[in-house]
Amino acid sequence: MTWIGNRFKFLFRSTKGLILVAIAFAALISAFFGLLSGPMADYGIKDVVVKALNIDLQPAEREGRLIALYHTLAMVMIAVEVYMITDLLKMKENQRLSINSTVTIGYLMVIFGGLPFAYWGHNWVLHGIYIAGLSIIFFAGCLLLVALWPWQKDLKLKDKEYAHTRRGFDLERVAFFMVALVTLISAIFGAVPGSFFGNGFESFLAENVVREPHKTALDLSVIGHLHIMLALIAIMCALIIGRWMDFKGILHKIAMPLYIFGSFVLSMGTWLVVKFENIAHAIIYGGSTIAMLGALLLVIFSWKKLIREGLEVKGIRKGNFFQEIAALMRDPIKFGPTWQMVFMNFTVSGIGIFTAVKLDEVFRQWQFMDERSLLTGHWHILATLTATILLLYYADLAGLKGKARKWFGWLVIIFSDVAFGAVTIYEMKRLIVAEGAQQPLVNRAVLAGDIGVITLLVALAALMVWRLIDLFKKKGRWTVETDHRLDKKEEVKK
Numbered sequence: 001m002t003w004i005g006n007r008f009k010f011l012f013r014s015t016k017g018l019i020l021v022a023i024a025f026a027a028l029i030s031a032f033f034g035l036l037s038g039p040m041a042d043y044g045i046k047d048v049v050v051k052a053l054n055i056d057l058q059p060a061e062r063e064g065r066l067i068a069l070y071h072t073l074a075m076v077m078i079a080v081e082v083y084m085i086t087d088l089l090k091m092k093e094n095q096r097l098s099i100n101s102t103v104t105i106g107y108l109m110v111i112f113g114g115l116p117f118a119y120w121g122h123n124w125v126l127h128g129i130y131i132a133g134l135s136i137i138f139f140a141g142c143l144l145l146v147a148l149w150p151w152q153k154d155l156k157l158k159d160k161e162y163a164h165t166r167r168g169f170d171l172e173r174v175a176f177f178m179v180a181l182v183t184l185i186s187a188i189f190g191a192v193p194g195s196f197f198g199n200g201f202e203s204f205l206a207e208n209v210v211r212e213p214h215k216t217a218l219d220l221s222v223i224g225h226l227h228i229m230l231a232l233i234a235i236m237c238a239l240i241i242g243r244w245m246d247f248k249g250i251l252h253k254i255a256m257p258l259y260i261f262g263s264f265v266l267s268m269g270t271w272l273v274v275k276f277e278n279i280a281h282a283i284i285y286g287g288s289t290i291a292m293l294g295a296l297l298l299v300i301f302s303w304k305k306l307i308r309e310g311l312e313v314k315g316i317r318k319g320n321f322f323q324e325i326a327a328l329m330r331d332p333i334k335f336g337p338t339w340q341m342v343f344m345n346f347t348v349s350g351i352g353i354f355t356a357v358k359l360d361e362v363f364r365q366w367q368f369m370d371e372r373s374l375l376t377g378h379w380h381i382l383a384t385l386t387a388t389i390l391l392l393y394y395a396d397l398a399g400l401k402g403k404a405r406k407w408f409g410w411l412v413i414i415f416s417d418v419a420f421g422a423v424t425i426y427e428m429k430r431l432i433v434a435e436g437a438q439q440p441l442v443n444r445a446v447l448a449g450d451i452g453v454i455t456l457l458v459a460l461a462a463l464m465v466w467r468l469i470d471l472f473k474k475k476g477r478w479t480v481e482t483d484h485r486l487d488k489k490e491e492v493k494k
Contacts, residue, residue: 179263235295306335
């Protein structure tokens with residue numbers, strides 16, 4: 001029992017173990033259900049998997065299955081962010097343990113309740129477990145909100161290099177608190193229409209109703225919920241990376257108010273969609289732009305820091321352009337997260353703004369399926385790109401070093417960006433070639449996307465296998481990491 005007990009303690013009590021378990025579940029779910037995707041159907045793999053495992057794929061229930069799948073992956077990602085937050089920010093140990101254990105129980109209930117219900121018949125007990133899991137995760141969010149309360153006297157900053165109020169309260173903690181608060185409210189925003197399922201309200205995918213002239217309040221709530229939750233997960237990810245990179249100085253003092261105000265305005269605009277759809281979109285654009293400026297300042301700070309540290313390692317006092325680029329890209333694990341934030345502007349933010357500006361002039365002139373592909377790809381890229389940022393951060397926490405660190409970092413960066421770029425080209429194909437001549441471009445884009453995603457999953461699988469092998473060692477890394485805290489900077493700042 002000691003052998004099992006020690007490893008159980010690592011996996012479900014230490015921060016690194018909790019993150020490892022969550023990422024492993026996300027990887028397994030993504031890999032398995034990816035076998036049911038369109039490209040796998042073309043290769044005949046989908047039919048084999050469906051028959052071998054007796055999966056129930058009623059066409060009329062497709063929307064409900066995808067909603068359950070997407071919510072499951074989203075809950076795992078939120079759990080990973082919660083684990084990182086509870087360890088990166090100072091709080092009482094009993095708060096950290098209660099939050100982590102609650103969110104863990106919640107996402108496991110979502111996985112083992114929601115996915116079997118959606119794909120292997122409809123046992124409503126499983127559906128109840130799924131809903132209970134979502135509720136438990138919401139409760140964990142409430143516990144986190146209490147723990148993050150920023151106006152505690154013992155949390156006043158001593159190091160004035162970090163953003164703070166006149167009385168010394170930490171504005172970065174205020175930003176974490178604000179994002180957590182609006183995330184909880186936005187979760188309710190989606191739970192309300194969900195409570196009407198079976199009472200005159202049917203499941204639907206947001207991309208399928210984009211051209212409906214009249215949408216009900218519940219329809220708009222679902223669409224708004226989808227947008228805001230993805231955006232807030234990305235903003236929280238940026239805050240986590242900022243803490244990891246020890247973001248501080250004048251740029252930090254400017255960025256934190258931008259995060260706070262931007263996330264609030266963005267959320268408020270989304271909530272107003274139900275009653276004031278046209279005005280709300282302008283508010284959403286304003287809020288997202290403000291938050292994006294905060295992320296831009298993080299990128300500037302991070303790249304300057306990486307260049308400075310890279311030149312110092314080589315003993316160069318002031319390097320030329322090429323030396324600075326080499327220093328910046330010396331460590332792909334550290335460079336990758338902020339690079340992905342920059343790349344996001346070319347595949348998500350920029351595309352989204354361009355689509356909004358040219359919506360009636362260009363995109364509404366397309367066939368519906370082309371606009372639908374654009375929306376679907378847009379949301380998938382945002383979610384997956386955010387996941388790669390968290391994955392690169394975990395690779396650093398996991399202790400990857402040497403050539404393995406460089407190989408993993410560059411494989412994730414290059415091939416995920418190949419996949420995202422290919423999907424972006426696929427989305428915008430009607431702007432590149434005529435409709436009648438688009439098939440060769442589509443074939444190449446789909447092939448590049450498949451290669452990128454498969455390589456990304458293989459790199460992730462290699463990381464998981466490495467950690468699994470280590471777990472079976474008597475004196476593996478896990479023995480050191482069981483009681484290891486991710487970051488001690490909080491104590492330094494206080």
